[in-house]
Amino acid sequence: MEFNDIAILLTENCNARCKMCCDSRGLVKGKTLSIDELDIILHNIALCDEIKVIGITGGEPMLYPELIKHITDYDYRRKVSVTIKTNGFWGYDRSKAENFIKENRDKISFISLSYDGFHKEFIPVDSIKNIIEISAQYGINTDVVGCFLNDGIQPGDILNELGESGYYTKFCYQPVIQTGAAKLFDEGKLVKLLDTEKIEIRCIGVVNPDILINPYLKVFPCCSQVIENTILEFGNLSENTLSDIINRIKHNKIMFTLFTEGFRPFINFMKAREIPYPQDLASPCELCAFLFENDWFLKELSENGFYQNI
Numbered sequence: 001m002e003f004n005d006i007a008i009l010l011t012e013n014c015n016a017r018c019k020m021c022c023d024s025r026g027l028v029k030g031k032t033l034s035i036d037e038l039d040i041i042l043h044n045i046a047l048c049d050e051i052k053v054i055g056i057t058g059g060e061p062m063l064y065p066e067l068i069k070h071i072t073d074y075d076y077r078r079k080v081s082v083t084i085k086t087n088g089f090w091g092y093d094r095s096k097a098e099n100f101i102k103e104n105r106d107k108i109s110f111i112s113l114s115y116d117g118f119h120k121e122f123i124p125v126d127s128i129k130n131i132i133e134i135s136a137q138y139g140i141n142t143d144v145v146g147c148f149l150n151d152g153i154q155p156g157d158i159l160n161e162l163g164e165s166g167y168y169t170k171f172c173y174q175p176v177i178q179t180g181a182a183k184l185f186d187e188g189k190l191v192k193l194l195d196t197e198k199i200e201i202r203c204i205g206v207v208n209p210d211i212l213i214n215p216y217l218k219v220f221p222c223c224s225q226v227i228e229n230t231i232l233e234f235g236n237l238s239e240n241t242l243s244d245i246i247n248r249i250k251h252n253k254i255m256f257t258l259f260t261e262g263f264r265p266f267i268n269f270m271k272a273r274e275i276p277y278p279q280d281l282a283s284p285c286e287l288c289a290f291l292f293e294n295d296w297f298l299k300e301l302s303e304n305g306f307y308q309n310i
Ligand code: SF4
Pocket: 014, 015, 016, 017, 018, 020, 021, 022, 023, 024, 025, 026, 058, 059, 060, 087, 114, 119
């Protein structure tokens, strides 16, 4: 298994306060990477040949254009593509947005825009439309990703709002995942698509394996919204190299089970011991959030000899 993608969580700060945010990032003044910390990350990426794509995420990364420029201008000594995940607030001024996109058309390969009923409270749809249309003009692909409850604004409403600009982008929608601020939603409002009794629950990270580095230089094995709220942290770039951490992830027994067999062995383990677990899920990642919120499950596995040397 190769980790070709890495996401840099540039900042925890955000200018929105979406009610479904995985960490209610907008509610706090959080940590942003310094240039020195960013250099540690970029130096490690330059040394790690398997990484081909850097995804810049947050919080809202476009609050820090100088850090984005530092990433796009860095000399990796090979071809590395850069993508950005943003709430699109910067698209309100069409000429400024055009300047940014034009300047970066050879440096940024993809822009992923978050827009749904939650983002709509803070970001005008015209900002999103402007970015989609200008990106299409300069050959940068985009998508719009939204999260939904079973009441209120629905995916079709957002497509209607996008109007003609919807033809130039990809629209991806998913149920709200119950993590971070979204834990406050009434259970009845959540769309639960996966029944653990009826279908095989697989790790979605295997489709496109990606590593996450957060502003504290902590490294996680995927970019799921839940992952920072788990103990699945495999090292810190202030102490370890990225290559060593990636090797640790590849050779970790828990991750190996998740990547190769999915959750079935863990579900069977819990069933055999009558350990209650969530039956209906919005995403497989909710099972990771349940199993690895702290070390209770590792202790169960260890006490029952699931792995010999866990
Ligand atoms: S979901 Fe995204 S845009 Fe909304 S508060 Fe969280 S980080 Fe900001």
